[in-house]
Every structure is written in C-alpha cells, then in structure tokens.
Amino acid sequence: MSAAPKMKPKKTKASLRKRRRIYLIVTSMTVLSLATFLVLSAMKEGIQFYKDPSQIVENRPASGQSFRLGGLVVAGSFTKLAGTMNYKFSITDTVEEVKIEYKGLLPDLFREGQGVILEGSLNENNIYIASRVLAKHDENYMPKEVVDSLKKQGVWQHDDESSNENIPNKNAPETIK
Amino acid sequence: MIVEYGHLAVALALSLALVQAIIPMFGAYHGNVRLMRLARPVAIGQLLFVSFSFGALIYAYLGSDFSVVNIVKNSHSLKPLLYKISGLWSNHEGSLLLWALIIALFGALVAIFGRGLPLSLQSRVLSIQAMIGVGFYLFLLTTSNPFLRIFPFPDEGRGLNPLLQDPGLAFHPPFLYLGYVGLSVSFSFAVAALIEGKVDAAWARWVRPWALLAWVFLTIGIVLGSWWAYYELGWGGWWAWDPVENASFMPWLVCTALIHSAIVVEKRETLKSWTILLALTAFSFSLLGTFIVRSGVLTSVHAFATDPERGIFILGFLGAVIGGSLLLYALRVDKIEKGSIFAPISRETGLLINNLLLCTGVAVVFFGTLYPLLLDAMTGDKISVGAPFFNKTFVPLMMPLIFIMGFAIQLNWKRADIKAVASRLKFIFGASVLAAVMIFYTMDTDNFMAALWFGLGLWLVLATFADLFKRIGLGKSGNLLNKIKRQPRATWGMFFGHLGFAIAVLGMTGTSNLSQEFQNIMARGQKIDIGGYEVTFEGAKAEVGANYTAVRGLFTVREGGEILTKLEPATRTYITPYQSTTEAALYTALRGDLFIVISEEQEILIDTKKTSVFGVRIYHKFMQVWLWIGMIIMVVGGLFSLSDRRFRIGVPLKSLFAKKNKIRAGE
Structure with missing residues (x-):
C-alpha cells in the first residue's frame, strides 16, 4: 500500500477522484436546488389548509380561496334539488354551522350525522361551494381532523382507543353520540 | 386451545429469535464456528414456530371462533372463504403477525439458500434479521396480541369492511x-x-x-x-x-x-x-x-x-x-x-x-x-x-x-462515447419530438406537458428497443434466433423493466390528461356520447345478495351503431357492518376504459309525469389499461432479471471463487 514507487500514480488517482467528487457534488446540488425550487413554488397552490366551522367564523378566509372544511353533517339539513345532482347541507363542529352547496355524486358513506371533509371555497354569500366531498371512512373511522375539532369542542365521546373491549351490538350501526 | 398454542408459539419464536440475534453474532466476533453454525437451524426453527402460530390464527378464522377478539372484529360467519382468510391481515394485529411470519420466512430462506455464503457473513445477516424479528414479536406480545380472548363472547362477528372484500x-x-x-x-x-x-x-x-x-x-x-x-x-x-x-x-x-x-x-x-x-x-x-x-x-x-x-x-x-x-x-x-x-x-x-x-x-x-x-x-x-x-x-x-x-x-x-450513442439515437429523438408536436396539435386541449410526456414515453420505448437490437446484433450476420437465445436473462430483465415503465408512463399521461367525465342524473332510455362511445341507460333493478341489497343499472355501449357490450354497475348496501359500496362496471379497450358508477334512485317530475332517475357517473379513462400492462411488463422484467444465471444457487460461488483466485494470483 505505502510502497514508494506506487505513490505517484496513486496521487493522480486521488486528485482524479477529488475532481470526480466535485462534479458529483455540483450535480447533486443542482438537482437538489431544482427540487427545492419546485417544492417552494408548489407550496403556494399545492397545499390546502384545513379549517373547521368555528375557525371560519373567527377568521373568514377570502372568497374564492380554496381550503378544506371538516365537520359533521347537520341532521335534517340535507336537501336535494329535484332532478339535478345539486345538494345543499350544513356542517357543524357543534358550535358553528356552515352552509354547503355541492354538485355531483356523493360518496358511498355520506350520511347525516357523519363526519366529512370537503374541498372548495366560500362564495360572497358565505356559502361554501364544495368541489369534492371526502367521506372516506368506514363505520368506525372518523377523519382525524374532524375528531380533533370535536375534541376541541369537548363533545367527542366516541372512545375508539379502548375498542378492544368494546364489541358493539352487531345490529346497530355505530353513530356519533 | 389451538389459539393459546398459537400465542405460545409466538413467545417461543421470540426466544428463538433472541438466541439467533445474540449467539451467532457473538460467534462471528470471536470466530467460533460452532456458535455461528447455530444460526441456520434456529432460523428454520423460528419460522416453524411463527408459521404454527399463523396457522393457528387462520384455523380460528376459518372456524369463525368468535371468542377471539380479533376474529369478532374482522370476520363474520357468512363471509366467503377467501375473505375469512384475508380478514386476518386486514387489521393491525393480524398484519403484524404476517410481518413477523415474513421476516422469519426470509431469515429461513437466507439460512437455506445462503449455504454458499461465507459463514461469518451469513451468521451476521441472520443475527440482524432476528433482531428485527425480536422487535416485531415484542410488538405482537405487548401491545397487539391477535390471540386475545373475549368473554362473554358474541355469537356473530362484526364482519370485514365490505370495501375490503x-x-x-x-x-x-x-x-x-x-x-x-x-x-x-x-x-x-x-x-x-x-x-x-x-x-x-x-x-x-x-x-x-x-x-x-x-x-x-x-x-x-x-x-x-x-x-x-x-x-x-x-x-x-x-x-x-x-x-x-x-x-x-x-x-x-x-x-x-x-x-x-x-x-x-x-x-x-x-x-x-x-x-x-x-x-x-x-x-x-x-x-x-x-x-x-x-x-x-x-x-x-x-x-x-x-x-x-x-x-x-x-x-x-x-x-x-x-x-x-x-x-x-x-x-x-x-x-x-x-x-x-x-x-x-x-x-x-x-x-x-x-x-x-x-x-x-x-x-x-x-x-x-x-x-x-x-x-x-x-x-x-x-x-x-x-x-x-x-x-x-x-x-x-x-x-x-x-x-x-x-x-x-x-x-x-x-468510459463511454457519447457522440456514438447520440448519433445512434438521433432518429429516435427526432421521431419522439415529431410525435410530441403532432400529438400537441391533434389533441383537443392545449396541454403542452401532456404532449411532452407522450414524447418522453415514446422516446423511452424506442430507445429501449434500439438498445435491445444493438445487443442482439440485429442487421449483422448470423442466425437471429440463436442470437436472441444467447442473450442473458439480465438483458431481458432490463428490456422488459424499462419497456414496462415506458408503457406505464404513456398510460399515466393518457389517463391523467385526456380522460373525459360525465356526471349527472339519467332517466331510462337516455343516451350520452363519451370517448367515442354511445352509452344508453336501459334502466335499473333492485337485487338482494347474501348480506346486502343492491341497485343494479343496465347500460348498453355502442360504437358506430354496433353494440359493443352491456355494463351493469351496482351500488350495494351491506348489513354488517352497515355500509354502501359502489360496484363500478368497466369496459376495457386499448384506447381507454369506460367506467360507469350508479347511485341511488330519485323521483322527479318530467312533463308533469313522475319519472325515476339515477345519479350516474361515466368516465372514459384514456389509455388506462396501458398503465396496468406497463406495470405487469415491469414485473415480468424483474422476474427475468431474478432468474439470471448468475444469481442461481451455486453459480455465484464458482465464478466468484474463480475470480477471487485470479485476483489473488494477480497480486
């Protein structure tokens, strides 16, 4: 390894290695800065804030500004415009309510009393125009954001953590208490 | 009892894993061959125990033993056999047991097929593998026991989420x-x-x-x-x-x-x-x-x-x-x-x-x-x-x-000659650019990125073929079939892997950019045109299934006046657990998928007559099937690569020892 005659070629090899390493670092930096640039520019439009009805009343987002809204569908608020796929309903975090309008097919799990997450924006009349309805949960799963909102309002009693001992009646669909 | 034995087997597998984690590593450190040799049989033993416990849980699932909490929560006596078994890993505890089983399985595979490995390397690998296993066994035994009993036990399970069936x-x-x-x-x-x-x-x-x-x-x-x-x-x-x-x-x-x-x-x-x-x-x-x-x-x-x-x-x-x-x-x-x-x-x-x-x-x-x-x-x-x-x-x-x-x-x-490669690929590059430009002008939308992506996908397809032809030596003298046969499996692995990826890219581009969607209510007899097809809604009927009720719609798909197919999307409402699911109907063609979803019935007045209508969603998913085909080809590529001669048992050893000896001789 340290034999004298080998020193010279080894040195050039080392310097070559160093130069290659510099190339590599420069390329990596270029790719990484490109990625950082892409991420930063996508942060403006690619990211949506989640809000609950109380937060909207407290601090109303600008009309047309897109955000996610979550809460429980108010019982009795659901109406359907006959002959269309236009729906109206309200959602609540048990403190405040927001009126919603939506056009399109509703997901399988959409029901009054159930937690949903919506995508859309408020219009001038304080009605939230939903472009998407996400009710992507099964009978014992609630969207986490909605659970957090309800916990904040102190009305969350649905104790899923201890569900190991909690075998519900097979005939009763679980509902939010 | 078998459930308790299954639980016990997990504990025994844990102790074997502990042995496997510590002793061979210690042996490798001290160069003790006997301690290192312990790794192999222990790894196989560990697999046997965890397989037994997995088998015990499957047995309990098949027999719908509702005294086990996990089975109550995830199974139902009316469920089809396949979903009774898959109910096992549809949940946290069961899927952890599956994890542990697979960790032990891979450990045992290394023990069995790794006989040619240097002993110290093999025993260290098996030891690390066992350490990971220990983590999962502990997880199972402390917080996530799938064998937990319940008393008094219910006479029926909560069922598996029908979406997961x-x-x-x-x-x-x-x-x-x-x-x-x-x-x-x-x-x-x-x-x-x-x-x-x-x-x-x-x-x-x-x-x-x-x-x-x-x-x-x-x-x-x-x-x-x-x-x-x-x-x-x-x-x-x-x-x-x-x-x-x-x-x-x-x-x-x-x-x-x-x-x-x-x-x-x-x-x-x-x-x-x-x-x-x-x-x-x-x-x-x-x-x-x-x-x-x-x-x-x-x-x-x-x-x-x-x-x-x-x-x-x-x-x-x-x-x-x-x-x-x-x-x-x-x-x-x-x-x-x-x-x-x-x-x-x-x-x-x-x-x-x-x-x-x-x-x-x-x-x-x-x-x-x-x-x-x-x-x-x-x-x-x-x-x-x-x-x-x-x-x-x-x-x-x-x-x-x-x-x-x-x-x-x-x-x-x-060291490669970029100019030679560039000159080989210039026609392919030109063709891809030309295709992208043509696609851009013929598309309905002015989606520049979509055209660019089509061009890129085509570029990769063509370049992959060009590489294969060069490897085979197409155009040069010699029997083509022999030349194809002589290619190592690794070449085919790379070819199919890259080709599949390119095809999947084309499919993703198509379905993400050129798909069409119709979403509205439809009355019986109504027609719509989508993706070059004419879709007629023929009506809907109610159905009763084993554990659900359903609304099933009937749609006729025509192209150029001829009937291509009839599609029957449904929406099901399950009883346990109470839930509705959408059974989409699909018509697949190379050009794209016709995808129909139907939802609940409603009655409205049309010309003062009560008419029943249904919410309907119809997609034309452009080139969707290319995505799946591409993915399958990628998997085929992986399998080809895996079957390459140099990975087969025994082969690596011989050639490696030969190479090593050569290197030693060279020094």
Whole structure:
C-alpha cells in the first residue's frame, strides 16, 4: 500500500477522484436546488389548509380561496334539488354551522350525522361551494381532523382507543353520540 | 386451545429469535464456528414456530371462533372463504403477525439458500434479521396480541369492511409486506457488511436478488392496491398521493435505486458505500411506511383506529433501527474500500444520475407526506398536501430521469462515447419530438406537458428497443434466433423493466390528461356520447345478495351503431357492518376504459309525469389499461432479471471463487 514507487500514480488517482467528487457534488446540488425550487413554488397552490366551522367564523378566509372544511353533517339539513345532482347541507363542529352547496355524486358513506371533509371555497354569500366531498371512512373511522375539532369542542365521546373491549351490538350501526 | 398454542408459539419464536440475534453474532466476533453454525437451524426453527402460530390464527378464522377478539372484529360467519382468510391481515394485529411470519420466512430462506455464503457473513445477516424479528414479536406480545380472548363472547362477528372484500385488496397486503420485509434482507446484508468492513462484487451478487425479489413483490403490491382504488372505491382514481400510498411508494423508489446501484457494485466494484446507504434507507422507509399506516398519525382511508401506545412503540423501534444503522454507517463506512474510478460520461454516471433523481424524488415525497405532521406539531395549523403538490414537484423531476434513461442504457461501463450513442439515437429523438408536436396539435386541449410526456414515453420505448437490437446484433450476420437465445436473462430483465415503465408512463399521461367525465342524473332510455362511445341507460333493478341489497343499472355501449357490450354497475348496501359500496362496471379497450358508477334512485317530475332517475357517473379513462400492462411488463422484467444465471444457487460461488483466485494470483 505505502510502497514508494506506487505513490505517484496513486496521487493522480486521488486528485482524479477529488475532481470526480466535485462534479458529483455540483450535480447533486443542482438537482437538489431544482427540487427545492419546485417544492417552494408548489407550496403556494399545492397545499390546502384545513379549517373547521368555528375557525371560519373567527377568521373568514377570502372568497374564492380554496381550503378544506371538516365537520359533521347537520341532521335534517340535507336537501336535494329535484332532478339535478345539486345538494345543499350544513356542517357543524357543534358550535358553528356552515352552509354547503355541492354538485355531483356523493360518496358511498355520506350520511347525516357523519363526519366529512370537503374541498372548495366560500362564495360572497358565505356559502361554501364544495368541489369534492371526502367521506372516506368506514363505520368506525372518523377523519382525524374532524375528531380533533370535536375534541376541541369537548363533545367527542366516541372512545375508539379502548375498542378492544368494546364489541358493539352487531345490529346497530355505530353513530356519533 | 389451538389459539393459546398459537400465542405460545409466538413467545417461543421470540426466544428463538433472541438466541439467533445474540449467539451467532457473538460467534462471528470471536470466530467460533460452532456458535455461528447455530444460526441456520434456529432460523428454520423460528419460522416453524411463527408459521404454527399463523396457522393457528387462520384455523380460528376459518372456524369463525368468535371468542377471539380479533376474529369478532374482522370476520363474520357468512363471509366467503377467501375473505375469512384475508380478514386476518386486514387489521393491525393480524398484519403484524404476517410481518413477523415474513421476516422469519426470509431469515429461513437466507439460512437455506445462503449455504454458499461465507459463514461469518451469513451468521451476521441472520443475527440482524432476528433482531428485527425480536422487535416485531415484542410488538405482537405487548401491545397487539391477535390471540386475545373475549368473554362473554358474541355469537356473530362484526364482519370485514365490505370495501375490503375484494380479491385485489385481499392479496394487496401480503404482497406489499413481502416487499417491505424483503428489504429487511438487503438491510441485514448491509449491516453485516458494515460490521465486516467488506463490500465486494460477491456481496452485491448476494444482495441484488433479494432486493430484486423485494422490488417485484412491492411492485405487485402497489399495483394491486392501485387497481383496487381504481375500480372498487368508485373514484376512478388509481393514485391519489394519499400518505399511505406514499408510504409504499417511498421504499419502492429507494428499492428501484438500490437494484440499479447494486449492478454498479457487482460489475465495477464502485458506489459501494452509497449502495450500503440505499439498502439501509430502503428498509427504513418500509418501517416508516408501517409507522404511517399503523399508528394512524395521518388522515387517510387506510388509517385504522388510532392508538398512541402502538405509535410510540413503532416510533421507538423505527428510531432504534434507523438511528442504529446510520450510526453504524457513520462509524464503519471508512472501512469500506474505495471503488474504481469512472469517467463523467459512462454507464456508472448514468446509473448514478438515476439514483440521484430517484432519491431527490423520494426526498420530495417524504417532505410532502410528513410536512403536514410537522406543521401540525409545531404550529397547530392543519394542512393537506395533495396531488397538486406532487404533480408540480415529483412529476417534473421524473422528466430528466426518463430522458437520461434513453441514453444511459446505451453507455459503456467506465468510459463511454457519447457522440456514438447520440448519433445512434438521433432518429429516435427526432421521431419522439415529431410525435410530441403532432400529438400537441391533434389533441383537443392545449396541454403542452401532456404532449411532452407522450414524447418522453415514446422516446423511452424506442430507445429501449434500439438498445435491445444493438445487443442482439440485429442487421449483422448470423442466425437471429440463436442470437436472441444467447442473450442473458439480465438483458431481458432490463428490456422488459424499462419497456414496462415506458408503457406505464404513456398510460399515466393518457389517463391523467385526456380522460373525459360525465356526471349527472339519467332517466331510462337516455343516451350520452363519451370517448367515442354511445352509452344508453336501459334502466335499473333492485337485487338482494347474501348480506346486502343492491341497485343494479343496465347500460348498453355502442360504437358506430354496433353494440359493443352491456355494463351493469351496482351500488350495494351491506348489513354488517352497515355500509354502501359502489360496484363500478368497466369496459376495457386499448384506447381507454369506460367506467360507469350508479347511485341511488330519485323521483322527479318530467312533463308533469313522475319519472325515476339515477345519479350516474361515466368516465372514459384514456389509455388506462396501458398503465396496468406497463406495470405487469415491469414485473415480468424483474422476474427475468431474478432468474439470471448468475444469481442461481451455486453459480455465484464458482465464478466468484474463480475470480477471487485470479485476483489473488494477480497480486
């Protein structure tokens, strides 16, 4: 390894290695800065804030500004415009309510009393125009954001953590208490 | 009783895993052959015990033993056989047992097929493998026992979520886990190599088939999940950049980088420490994926019940594995010999850039997946990072990847002639640009990016074929069939792998940009035109199934006046658990899928007559099937690569010993 005659070629090899390493670092930096640039520019439009009805009343987002809204569908608020796929309903975090309008097919799990997450924006009349309805949960799963909102309002009693001992009646669909 | 035996078997497997983790490692340190030899039989014994316990749980599931909590929650006596079995891994506890089973399985496979490995390396690998296993057995026994009994027990189960009663989803978790856990073998090899301080071509030749196997499983698992989301959920979406999807995508990306960089170690004995790092990272992402899915920290369809205790256990385990392995890496990476040097234009560089872009992609996905968590923890702001973010970040990063792929596959090792390659590819490049321009002008939309992506996909298809023809020696003298036969399996592996990817890229571009959607109410007899088809709604009828009621619609699909097919989408309402699901109807053609979803009936007045109408959603998913075909071809490529001669048992040994002797003689 340290034999004298080998020193010279080894040195050039080392310097070559160093130069290659510099190339590599420069390329990596270029790719990484490109990625950082892409991420930063996508942060403006690619990211949506989640809000609950109380937060909207407290601090109303600008009309047309897109955000996610979550809460429980108010019982009795659901109406359907006959002959269309236009729906109206309200959602609540048990403190405040927001009126919603939506056009399109509703997901399988959409029901009054159930937690949903919506995508859309408020219009001038304080009605939230939903472009998407996400009710992507099964009978014992609630969207986490909605659970957090309800916990904040102190009305969350649905104790899923201890569900190991909690075998519900097979005939009763679980509902939010 | 069998359930208790199953529980006991897990505890016994844990003790065997402890033995396997400690003694061979100790033996390898002291060079004690007898202690090292212990690893093999213990690894096989561990597999037997955990298989027994897995079998016990399956037995209990098949017999619908509702005195077991896990079975009450996830099964139902009326459920079809397949879903009784798949109910086992549809939940947290059962899927952990599956994890543990697969870890032990891979350990035993290394024990059985790794007889040719140097004994010290094999015993260290098996020891690391057992350490990972210990973590999972502890997890099972302390917080997630699938054998827990309940008293008094109910006479019927809670059923499996009907959304999950689907063959695609029944097989999705096992394949995904085979992939996740398959990466534990590369991880164990990497840690063992760090301890031994030796990485050479032989090591890469041992690791690569395991990584490749994991990659094949992971790909199949992801495709099954994607297919399930596509037609069962009725969203018509095959990828939503959901955190749980990202959780499986990140290890896949790192694994893809790993199987490429391992080639460089094998052929050129360079990029060694990088490959080690990738092997460590790949498995770390598998664990992270488990953490994301199982702890319920993220909002998602897949999240099961939230349980902080389990989350903390996984987080601790994750910290130990990632922190420990990275610490070891930092301490030992100097011991690994530096590799040979290569020119800036060479196949090594091509593969390095592939790795660089894939890893940058992983970093972006990682950021997008975990940023909401971080922000929530720090400021309390809740945000969602969805498809728009990833489409603007990850997707553009893949453009240079595909462009460079076309070139890189033709570059020589060590030093390549870029001009020769460029001149070979100039017609292909021209043709792709021309195609992109033509597509841009014939498309209905002025979607520049879509045209660019079509051009890139075509470029990769053509460049992959060009490379194959060059390898075969098309146009040169000699019997073509013989020349084709003489190609090693690895060539076909690369060809199909890249071709499949290119075809999938074309499919993704098509379905993401040129699909059409109709969403409205339809009355009987109504017609609509979509994607060049004429779809007529013929009416709907009520149905009663085994444990559900349904509304089934009938649609006739015509093209140019001729009836192509009749589609019958349905919407089902299940009784246990109470839930409705959409049964989409599909008509698949190369041009695209016709995808119909029907929803509930309503009555309205049309011309003062009461008419019943149905909410209907019809998609034309342009070129959707190309995506699936491409993915299948990719898997075929992986299998070809895996069956290459040099990976087969016995073969690596002979050639390696020959090579080693040569090297020694040369010195």
